[in-house]
Amino acid sequence: MTEHTLTVAGVTVDTRHWIGGERIASAETFTDVSPIDGSALGEISRGTATEAAAAVAAAKAAFPGWAATARAERARILHAIADGVDKRIEDLAIVETHDNAALLRSHRRGVMPRVAHNFRFFADWLLKLEHEEFETRGHTNRVSWDPAGPCVLITPWNAPLMLATWKIAPALAAGNTVILKPAEWTPLTASLLADIAAEAGLPAGVLNVVQGYGAEAGNALVSHPDVRRISFTGSVPTAKAIGAASAANLVPTSFELGGKSPLLVFADADLDLAVDLAVEQYDNAGQVCLAATRILVEESVADEFTKRFAQKAATLQQGDPRDEATDLGPNIHPRQLEKIDGFVQRALAAGARAVIGGAPHTDLGGLYYRPTLLTDVAQDSEVVQEEVFGPVLTLQTFATEQEAVALANDTRFGLAATLATGDHERAARVTAQLVAGTVWVNCFFVRDLQAPFGGSRQSGVGREGGTWSFDFYCDLKNTVTAPKGWQNHG
Template sequence: MTAAAHRHTADVAATPVDTRHWIAGRRVESAAAFPDSSPIDGRPLAEVARGTVADADDAVAAAAAAFPAWAATPRAERARLLHAIADGVEGRLDDLARVETADNGALLRAHRRSVMPRVAHNFRFFADRALSLGRKDFETRGHRNHVSWDPAGPCALITPWNAPLMLATWKVAPALAAGNTVVLKPSEWSPLTASLLADIAAAAGLPPGVLNVLQGYGAEAGAALAAHPGVRRVSFTGSVPTGRRVAAAAATHLTPVSLELGGKSPLLVFADADLDLAADLAVGQYDNAGQVCLAATRLLVEEPVAEAFTRRLMDRAARLTPGDPREPGTDLGPLIHPRQLERVDGYVRRAVEEGARALLGGGPNSRLGGLHYLPTLLTDVDQDSEIVQEEVFGPVLTLQTFRGEDEAVRLADGTRFGLAAALATGDSRRAERVGARLTAGTVWVNCFYVRDLRAPFGGARQSGIGREGGGWSFDFYCDLKNTVTAPTPTPTDGGGHAEGSGHG
């Protein structure tokens, strides 16, 4: 390896990762770099290219140059290449899992068992789904209507740090399957597996410029992409404040946006619920150290069973094993960044100062140190308090009680969010009634996080704009066009105008 190559390659979990951009089928460096450290132990992982406005221009130009040929590529060939990328993901699944765990601190066993297999499935599902795009033609007074899904053009995909590669490919796969080209901007807190994805796509034979990876800070590289006049779609997953800025930047050129933003989801536990099941659902909200947009962090429990439910939940939470996410027995890893630890602890400290009571946890894990935070359960919280209204994005749950369905729905819908909701009940009719009244993009009944790529995903209110999944992804990543064709003229004996069509 040359000295120059070594400078641009990081050894992460025994896997070489190129830390430069991937633009037009080649590696491109920037004048500056930013540091990337592991949340597991704080050790530096890499110095990553810090994208500029000029780098964003180059990436969009590469995507624009590659777009006509990729858009004209038959769907079957695009599908073949996406399946080849999925093969490449599966072939490097362990590399991807180890690098992502080092980079964002999520459990290695989850990356191996579910997250990285889902990455491959994203490509396979949307590759196959694109082959079936289309509706039957329909007639209007003898005229034929034909609806087509035309590729929109270069897409800017700005993705978060909590499930980096899975959420990136949830956008990349349908965008490419639709015939668009892509500039992917991963989070600066977890940028490394996006670089490996570029290698995998190139090895699979994806043409240069079809997938570009632009590294850098959101306020620099991400902002430049969102405001770029050459971008035809912007898809963003992240916080509400950043989502507002992305939408405002894209509005300059009326670029359509898809925004999957924050959540403050409720879990409603009714007195007729299986309390063991309900407690299992509740303790599951500590997954990924609570860094999950869908997490049902607001526990709303019917008064008669609140004490029994709380005992069950605390018993299960006490059995969680915090520690090194690379160890198979660990249930709870670290938060991703010192700023995130400060944010989470700030919410908890202010809640306690305002009268909340910590039944569990309540602060950093002093035994483990670093970025580890204790699984926390707060009660005696007011509906309008900060801890109930704001997305904490850490292992912090609140517990409130209710009397009857009306109060349950009022509390559940009493935030500005509407991403998801879950409810536990033994009454199927109640499940239907309450589920229909909840404001949420997804409602789970006696289960949680059961996801099917055929289903729409997105949020109401300030949890986002638009839906992803199934045909909804293609509705966003395509320009839908209706072609209306008049009836074929009736032939005439003399070759003149058909009867009734003269100008008189």
């Protein structure tokens, strides 16, 4: 370990920013703490408006060359980055587990392979990106996707590298340059990615990483006049602040925000499947924006569902996320744990009943919160209406299909919804009425990068994935050519 590196379980990580192909240190630092045991992982360079401006300048300078790079060459470099990720899956998994306390087994088997897939998918999509030419009174229309310019990408702490590369890969594939600001609670794998991208041959300045706080580095980035796109995943209040800053420069934004998604369980559903889907919502200690935290169950099967749910949830193993047997690790930060428990205790004081859980896991200590299911909750209560972002679910009942849909849609969010039913016609009727960017029927978290992803209402603005990503990260152009007026010059 040197002055500007730290070591996590044998993996060395540079703690400086990555700007213009160079490591840049800041005068001040912030401490990165592991949620697993509260230990300090190291001191991270703390970016300010100075580093933000330098990163935008580097991205702006690199943009013409990268934008002019042939599609095939851009795709080749993205595949090389994916190869680099594949070679370092174990390092990335270990570092991210220590940094955000998500399960090591999940990082190894799913999350980090998905990081590589993000780059491969958008590299391949770029090569087939086209719109069929069409005629207008004999004139030919040709649609093209032109690179927009420097893009600021601000990403969350719950799946740091996977969600960052979900944005980075299409932005780079489109021919843009990128300034990434990772969450200050989880900055480490973004630094490793910078190394991997440089080794893959990505030109200097095409990818830049600025670490720090949103109010300092983040605000300076989103308000910079040379930025051409902003994509953010996080909270509604932060998105509103970013939207206000970006409006001054008329910069297009893409927001993936909070969720309060429902799981509708009808009496005709496979009840064991429905229980499995419900218990799956505790994934990543409940720190998943897409989680169906509001379980809505038809009255006639509610008691049986609740009994089976409690039995299934009791089999979950809570503990050290580095242990292969662990199902639930700790939450990310003392502030988050306090927020989670505040929601639960206020709900209990208002008359809610905890079927399971209802408090921190004092036997484990630290940041562990017991998986919790609350019943006897009012539809207008905060625990039903607001995003908790922890292992806390609510259970309500309904009598009719119409009531189920009304309850499902009765929040300010609209990110996702999950439906358990054995009736194809009901599935079609209900899904057509749900306000959500993604609806899963008898399944959960099946995601394909070809599909549009985003939220309705206050769950977001815009859609990304497949061609939708290129639509956002590019300036679309239509070229109309007349059939006459040409001269042949031999």
